[in-house]
Amino acid sequence: MHLRMLRSISSQVSHVLAPHTSNSRGISSVANPLPATFLRGGTSKGIFIRRSDLPEDPAEWTPIFQGIMGSPDPQYRRQLNGMGGGVSSLSKICVVGPPSSPARASEVDVEYTFVQVGIEDGVLDLSGNCGNLSSMIGVFALDEGLCAARNVDEQNQLATVRSFNTNTHKVIDTTFPVSVLGGKHIPVLDIPQVEMAGVPGKASRIVLQFVNPGGARTGKLLPTGNLTDTLGLISDTDSAQSTIPVSLVDATNPTVFVSSRDLAQVLGFKEDLLTVKHYSSPEVEALLERIRQAGAERMGLDPSAKAQPKIAVLSESAGDADILIHAFSMGVLHKAVPMTVGLCLGVAAGVQGTLANRIVSKARSSRPGASQGDMVKIRHPGGVVEVGAQFGEDGTVLNAQVLRTGRRLMKGVVWW
Incomplete structure (x- = not known):
């Protein structure tokens, strides 16, 4: 009625x-x-x-x-x-x-x-x-x-x-x-x-x-064919250049994944001590945008397009979550996680050798009863979300799924 x-x-x-x-x-x-x-x-x-x-x-x-x-x-x-x-x-x-x-x-x-x-x-x-x-x-x-x-x-x-x-x-x-x-x-x-x-x-x-979902934009799950790539970063203020390892993955949407530990080293931090306050600072936002643009070029995408690829910082997570993510959308820290980024992370976690896979595998090895085939529990600033991915025998991604309301x-x- x-x-x-x-x-x-x-x-x-x-x-x-x-x-x-x-x-x-x-x-x-x-x-x-x-x-x-x-x-x-x-x-x-x-x-x-x-x-x-x-x-x-x-x-x-x-x-x-x-x-x-x-x-x-x-x-x-x-x-x-x-x-x-x-x-x-x-x-x-x-x-x-x-x-x-x-x-x-x-x-x-x-x-x-x-x-x-x-x-x-x-x-x-x-x-x-x-x-x-x-x-x-x-x-x-x-x-x-x-x-x-x-x-x-x-x-x-x-x-x-x-x-x-x-x-x-x-x-x-x-x-x-x-x-x-x-x-x-x-x-x-x-x-x-x-x-x-x-x-x-x-x-x-x-x-x-x-x-x-693999190759949504580039036609390949791993656009460069590598599990990790090293990007060169030229400073905005001088000619100094540093490098940072990333995983470039294209599933549901292309995403540049970087570890918080590596990001902290580029910033000159002695330890992996990045917090939400750091991620919201102009210095970190500018650095992440340079990494995102360098990743876009390596993936064969337009670095000036702000929406794609996304960029996300990965960390080890306390508690029963497998991984912690801080994702950025249009240059700004996301209050939760864009779902396509979460799904891309769920797929990346199942590809042995990526940054995501290393963090998730380490978390599960220390947690009794955890299986590599379980849904990936992702902690983000707004809580926890579980995503799953199924792979064929040849390594292709058959599907990725998540629950929404x-x-x-x-x-x-x-x-x-």
Whole structure:
């Protein structure tokens, strides 16, 4: 009953407001306000828009998405003039539609493009995917009638939606609880099943599974073919150069992994004593950005693209977690961990010889009963998350998975 009322109200609002298509930016063919849904997926929030409501050419999305998010905002970095929240995890948009080709339609139910909107400069970055918001693609698709659920488990009231991400050209499955209303499967998100770090309370269990996640951007799990690489770093202030070992891994999204111990040595610290305060300092942020850009070049990626690759600092973790991570997104320390980075770490931990694998193996060797095949317990500033990866006999990554929760926040129209 509530869903029918919500749809009726939304339909009435759209009917009244959508015809006003003129705007100061000169894109008269696009409704302003624009039909949209505001959703939380994992530890991110974003605007979800149907592909059919946008210009065919993605080059025309820039003023629309900037207006929605309130970017660029170089002075205040708060995006108060839009829906953004002043941090990368709240400045995101997903464009969702049916499969774009008959061949793809036989394999997936829906496809989507993820867009990271720059807070200060308003630049749209389509170079990677968002793991957190990926967990809500299936929910949005069913709510909007873009597809029907596949592999429905009527006994356990679960449904799976298979999506294709255009950024990484990868397939992602989301499985979540459903109920039946009017002969259709409706996602149910408020069952108190799972509590995830960074989000208060329990909600329905969403299983997010990335199929064949290796080589999302570069085509290779290890873009350079090496388990570790040594990067040369030239100082911004003089010609002095130092080096640092990294692991360059491309699974779900390409990531540069560096150990906190090695980072501390480059900074001139005698011991591995880096804290959150250090990671938030301009000196460390600048150094990590140099490492990220050097890693991007080595991976064959554009070093000027701020969203990809990501960079994360790895440390040994106290307690029952396998590893501690401090991840950076758009140059800023993430308050939790971008889910694609967490999944990439879960894959890297299973590749013998990487920095991640060395730390995880050491942690498990000192913990009775721990197995190398267990889910990887990752501690981050917001808590602990468990990720898993399955490998084929030839070492290829078959899939990577994680549990998420999500919530519908708003459905209606958004001004741009």
